[in-house]
Amino acid sequence: MVGASLWLTGTVVSAESATPSGRILMVDVPGWPGNLAGQHLDLRLTAEDGYQAVRSYSIASVGSATTIELAVDELPDGEVSPYLVRDVQPGDQLEVRGPLGGYFVWRETQPEPVQLIAGGSGVVPLMAMSRAHHRTGSTAPFRLLYSVRTPENAYFTDELAGFESDSFRLDWVYTRSAPEGWPAAPGRLMRDTLEAAAIPAEQQPTVYVCGPTGFVEAASRLLLDLGHEEARVRTERFGGY
Amino acid sequence: MARLTDGSEFVRVDGNAIAGPLSELLSADMTMAVVTCAPCGSGSVLATAVVELDPAGFIVLCPSCRHTLFTVVKTGNRMTLDVQGMTDLSVTV
Structure with a gap:
């Protein structure tokens, strides 16, 4: 978990509408150390006036790839999700911190149902x-x-x-x-x-x-x-x- | 080297000496940390605690008795951890 508090800059590779209220984003994050199945990340947006908002998102992708997949639902009064679902375009940059969490994780060594x-x-x-x-x-x-x-x-x-x-x-x-x-x-x-x-x-x-x-x-x-x-x-x- | 009454030895230094060991504790994955609630005494994995998030910070409540375990508040560039409601926190290192 060393380095988990560092913010990394990612670039949106694709943003595809997946449901009436949500999109799937692929984000390339150079330096991403890979993630276990079930981990999440914090995503930070910074407005032009410097105002920052941070939200947690689970990661749909798994493994060592530095391109990570997120699926984001728009929340009615959200500060971050409307931007991710309506506005963000390939080429736009986002900051992420992670991977985070060791509790809500499945490892392939787990034999049980x-x-x-x-x-x-x-x-x-x-x-x-x-x-x-x-x-x-x-x-x-x-x-x-x-x-x-x-x-x-x-x-x-x-x-x-x-x-x-x-x-x-x-x-x-x-x-x-x-x-x-x-x-x-x-x-x-x-x-x-x-x-x-x-x-x-x-x-x-x-x-x-x-x-x-x-x-x-x-x-x-x-x-x-x-x-x-x-x-x-x-x-x-x-x-x- | 100083000696305790039971004969064991310790070194008296200052806070600089614990930067390394403390980083082991404070950079550990906190979702698996176990926190003991001061009012009720139960130990809980932090991932199972009840958390109230707001723009200023967060309040972490004991999942057993709902008393506050600790709070974190960010004011400007200062982040404050208030641990009044917990007796200990342990992590696997």
Whole structure:
């Protein structure tokens, strides 16, 4: 972690619209030391008058590459996200500090089953874990439960579908509108859904939950209620409602 | 070299001598640091604490009893850590 407090200058390589409210940014950061699956960074913007704003963003990419991938949802009253989602263009510069965090991290040496639970753009660090699982050929059973408002609000849909295998299962929860013919009515993540779509507590999975604070707290309560041990439920909240 | 009553030895120096060892503590990954809450005595991994962020700084609350563990406030170019609500912080080095 030495050097984590240094700000590095990155250059936006691409900024692609991915959902109605979010973009995927590729940022080239010379000197980036690489990152583990699940880590985040701080991103700093400086206005012309010198005013600075710093926000944390999870990293969707994993490994030693110095080009890092971020997926950013626009928050209604945000100071930083509207700029990243609407304005920033390839060639623009950003400052980043990281990688940060050693708690919400998955390492390929972990042999136990892993249940990932994402709310909205909370999928980002879980995407890094899913990519690491896929790339390293890990045989640890992985299952991702991804809750989104509508199918259009999902990030990484095609890439995630490509991961599906004996050791990676993908389950969707749609909270506002579901695809045509979807067997369940849209609604918030409920106990029954979680029980049906998550690795059971008896198998002692490590569970990673990431999303808006309300989502993470609701999901954590349901997990404890279903018998998961608190010590095996790792959470990352990013504010919001 | 000075000697304690139990016979063990120590060296009396000044704060400059602990720059290295303290950097080991203070540059460690803080999400995995364990903090002990002064009011309730429970130890928590810092990543599990409740944090209230605002433009001036942040307040870190014990996930067990919700008392304040510590606060960090930035005023101009000065950053202040107030640790009144915690008894210790430990990291793996």
